[in-house]
Amino acid sequence: MTTLTEAVRTPLTANRRYAAAITFCVLGLIDICLFGALAFAHSGDASFVLSQSGSGIHIPTIRVPAASACFALGGVTIGLGALRAVKELGQLGRRLTIAAVLLCLMLALLCWADAGVIALNVITIMQGTLTAAIPLILGALAGCLCERSGVINIAIEGQLLFGAFTAAIVASAFGGLWAGLVAGSLGGGLVGVLLAVFAISFLMDQIVLGVVLNVLALGMTDYLYDRLMATNPNYNTGVTFGNIKIPLLSDIPVIGPIFFDSTVFLYITYIALIVIQVALFHSRWGLRVRAVGEHPTAADTVGIRVLWTRYRNVILGGLLAGIGGAFLTIGSVGTFEPDISSGFGYIALAALIFGRWTPLGSLVAALLFGFCLELALVLPTVNPVLPPPIMNMAPYVATIIAVAGLVGRVRAPSADGKPYVKA
Amino acid sequence: MTEIPAAGAEPAPATGGSAAAEPSESAESPGPVRSRARLTGAVLIQAITQGSSAVITILAIFLALVVGGVLIVLSDPVVTRAWSSFFADPGYALAQTWDSLSFAYSQMFEGAILNPATISAAVHGGSIAAIFYPLSSTCAEATPLILTGLAVAIAFRAGLFNIGAAGQWVGGAIVATWLGFGVSLPPVIHIVVCVIGAFVGGAVIGWFVGLLKARTGAHEVIVTIMLNYVMYDLLSYLLSHPAMLQEPGQTNEIAPFVANDADLGHVGGPPPQAGVGFLIAVAAALAVAWLLSRTTTGFQFRTVGASPSAARTAGIKVERSWILVMLLAGGLAGLSAATVVQGTNTQLTFNSYGTYGPDGITVALLGRARPIGVVLAGLLFGALHVGGTYVEAATLGQVPADIVQVLEGLIVLFVAAPALIRAVFRLRATTGTGMEAVAKGWNG
Numbered sequence: 001m002t003t004l005t006e007a008v009r010t011p012l013t014a015n016r017r018y019a020a021a022i023t024f025c026v027l028g029l030i031d032i033c034l035f036g037a038l039a040f041a042h043s044g045d046a047s048f049v050l051s052q053s054g055s056g057i058h059i060p061t062i063r064v065p066a067a068s069a070c071f072a073l074g075g076v077t078i079g080l081g082a083l084r085a086v087k088e089l090g091q092l093g094r095r096l097t098i099a100a101v102l103l104c105l106m107l108a109l110l111c112w113a114d115a116g117v118i119a120l121n122v123i124t125i126m127q128g129t130l131t132a133a134i135p136l137i138l139g140a141l142a143g144c145l146c147e148r149s150g151v152i153n154i155a156i157e158g159q160l161l162f163g164a165f166t167a168a169i170v171a172s173a174f175g176g177l178w179a180g181l182v183a184g185s186l187g188g189g190l191v192g193v194l195l196a197v198f199a200i201s202f203l204m205d206q207i208v209l210g211v212v213l214n215v216l217a218l219g220m221t222d223y224l225y226d227r228l229m230a231t232n233p234n235y236n237t238g239v240t241f242g243n244i245k246i247p248l249l250s251d252i253p254v255i256g257p258i259f260f261d262s263t264v265f266l267y268i269t270y271i272a273l274i275v276i277q278v279a280l281f282h283s284r285w286g287l288r289v290r291a292v293g294e295h296p297t298a299a300d301t302v303g304i305r306v307l308w309t310r311y312r313n314v315i316l317g318g319l320l321a322g323i324g325g326a327f328l329t330i331g332s333v334g335t336f337e338p339d340i341s342s343g344f345g346y347i348a349l350a351a352l353i354f355g356r357w358t359p360l361g362s363l364v365a366a367l368l369f370g371f372c373l374e375l376a377l378v379l380p381t382v383n384p385v386l387p388p389p390i391m392n393m394a395p396y397v398a399t400i401i402a403v404a405g406l407v408g409r410v411r412a413p414s415a416d417g418k419p420y421v422k423a
Numbered sequence: 424m425t426e427i428p429a430a431g432a433e434p435a436p437a438t439g440g441s442a443a444a445e446p447s448e449s450a451e452s453p454g455p456v457r458s459r460a461r462l463t464g465a466v467l468i469q470a471i472t473q474g475s476s477a478v479i480t481i482l483a484i485f486l487a488l489v490v491g492g493v494l495i496v497l498s499d500p501v502v503t504r505a506w507s508s509f510f511a512d513p514g515y516a517l518a519q520t521w522d523s524l525s526f527a528y529s530q531m532f533e534g535a536i537l538n539p540a541t542i543s544a545a546v547h548g549g550s551i552a553a554i555f556y557p558l559s560s561t562c563a564e565a566t567p568l569i570l571t572g573l574a575v576a577i578a579f580r581a582g583l584f585n586i587g588a589a590g591q592w593v594g595g596a597i598v599a600t601w602l603g604f605g606v607s608l609p610p611v612i613h614i615v616v617c618v619i620g621a622f623v624g625g626a627v628i629g630w631f632v633g634l635l636k637a638r639t640g641a642h643e644v645i646v647t648i649m650l651n652y653v654m655y656d657l658l659s660y661l662l663s664h665p666a667m668l669q670e671p672g673q674t675n676e677i678a679p680f681v682a683n684d685a686d687l688g689h690v691g692g693p694p695p696q697a698g699v700g701f702l703i704a705v706a707a708a709l710a711v712a713w714l715l716s717r718t719t720t721g722f723q724f725r726t727v728g729a730s731p732s733a734a735r736t737a738g739i740k741v742e743r744s745w746i747l748v749m750l751l752a753g754g755l756a757g758l759s760a761a762t763v764v765q766g767t768n769t770q771l772t773f774n775s776y777g778t779y780g781p782d783g784i785t786v787a788l789l790g791r792a793r794p795i796g797v798v799l800a801g802l803l804f805g806a807l808h809v810g811g812t813y814v815e816a817a818t819l820g821q822v823p824a825d826i827v828q829v830l831e832g833l834i835v836l837f838v839a840a841p842a843l844i845r846a847v848f849r850l851r852a853t854t855g856t857g858m859e860a861v862a863k864g865w866n867g
Contacts, residue, residue: 019639152865202842207584211784212836219828220494226823227498346586346648353645353865389660396649396656403649404641412865 017084020094023405024081024101031074031104035112039066046111047119050254059253066115073104073111099364102402106371113379113386120382125374126258131332133363133370134265135160135341138324139348140355140362141276142188142317147357148280149313150293150415151199154210155191157345158217159318163188163325165221168336169228172237177330180239181264184326185319191217192318196311203419214345222338229336238334241265265327272320277359289313293413296420306420321345350399356410368402369395476791482844483837484803491830492524495822499523527814527822534813535561535806552692557809559691562701563767565805567592569704570759571783572790572797573711574625574752578643579792580715581748582728587632587647588756589780590654591625595757597661598624599764600668600771603681610684614765617685618703621761622754628654629753630746637742642865643749651780662773676773687766700762705798707755712794714751724748756783785835804831 146153166187171180229236246260280286291299355361372395505519578585599621662676691697715721790796811827
């Protein structure tokens, strides 16, 4: 065994400042040595298109020498790493440096991938990023509602999947897209109800419960797909929502087509994000929810109904994740396929933790994932040298680097996962 | 067993709620203990009325079969048509319901456990081995599930939630396949090298998770989920390049066959029957049981699982335990891959990883994170898988094999919620007989 002084020393997370600095330098070296050197071998310009064909205002295409740009971005990253190593930054400073470093990495990747080949349309990529992020943001918000009130939600995946199924079948069978949207929400809500009943009333282990609900949702949708949809195409017609252009706002160059020309799901996401962020941190309601999630006994003592708050939040979360699920079918591809959520719920969970259980933090993480998912789709078509499987790894590798190098130990709401039994 | 009062022992699983009233009376009147048999009876009655963990498990399986039965009946067009004219002919509706249910479940039983037809065939001079064919298939199907179940269970015991058995499985499969076709070695040595290679391949992935957790505090749930996807993509990449693992001349994502001298031998018969892999799985379970209950390392794992801070104060190196337990967990998942690529299907494809990882989680939960429990749970799920495939074929797709996945989810759901089972079957609540928390929240 060891001596007592060794035994009681704090875990190695105390050296977080240096861990971040080292991670920054490694990422900077990736910018220079990997992307920069590869781009140097190609020796071409990277060009980015910033306007869509047919829009009124034309913005000139941006051309940069790819290799030099990668070297410059890597230099900036290493500089930020040095800054982190020598100077203790405040919370805002730390977060800004992380954002800047990730942005540099993305830009270097883009410059390399686009060196000497056809121009990339930045607007299309940004649209794709936002679209890919919709189910992740909604899923993470659902998790946020649950976990801030003290119920761990691993079942986001199941809520997305069941929502996607009910949305597709109702929209197809009754021909109403809005009915499908409501049904998708209710489908996710149903999984939320199960989560609430078993976690809050039957005091079941919430991580186990989440995993089991995911298994159940997958099994149920596979079974119902085989029995209903596979034999009867009328139940899976593939109807989808069209884009809605917001008047005036959608005419702004660059920003307009990215943010204000999408399906209703994107606008629902905006509203949900803002409402939940404001409500959680700037309202009496949010204060109570957070009190229940941090210290339910104290909350109960001052008269907040703990179990009722948890039930309400878990079911609300399920309804929200169900909308995210509906997006997967009637918001994008239309038809339901078995396991259509394919791990989005787990990525949303990672985004929630990466974002430290806040809506805005989750948004940043979800956008990062969305960007990586979109790049994995777009880049192999632009530059055939890139093998798609390796590109598909990008979002997951980025998460591991982010969680291990930058976020480290996170602190969940104190009572998260602990059932409350009134003494 | 024959001396047990029948009222208490038998009807509890079958008739549920109504059975609870009678035995509770006999248990309430203590009376002098006259014989050993009487004592055993009293203990059994108490176990049933208060819901010991074994009773809870049996009731949970029964309840899952009931709920799954509702699903089978609801999606059978013949039965739903019969029920739509229920008031005209209630007997017909009930008969159809019973036929549909009993056919599905009896087919499942015949496919997975015992087919009476093979017994009568054996009596009339047929093959005796055919009687054991379903059981042997069940063992074969259970083999990888037991091993991934152990991979999740051993991590649970040290307080870690290993969702990454799938990625570790892929790591083991890649190494085993490469050693299996790319290296030529003498027969027995080749098998051993491949199995060890699979263990190492999985262990490296698990070790990495433990290392990140110990060094940076990165939560193992996120890291393992992300590594699963990374490993899937890596597998896809390796299987699409002939210079790596792809079979030359193929356009599909498929590897060459593992060499014959690296195949694990048969025990029950050729695949899909049980092979040496099943023996490996049972041996691994025994080894894990020994490790956890009889060694210092196992004691340290369990202490860290119970309370990392207490373990740290007692001088246990918590970080070292995390790394070591994840290494072993990864290795077990790698062994699971070895039993598949060297046993049941000797060619690695992109879809080979199947659902062994997620199933491992449910198996570990049903087995209450105990090695012997994991073996039993793995056998049950293996039987369900075999039965599901059999029933799908027997009903020409009327009952898809996916029903089994629903049943598995329901069983674990009910097992993990003893309070629900007690409420449904009106068992008396006691403390401490439920499922203890195996998984921990985010804050450890």
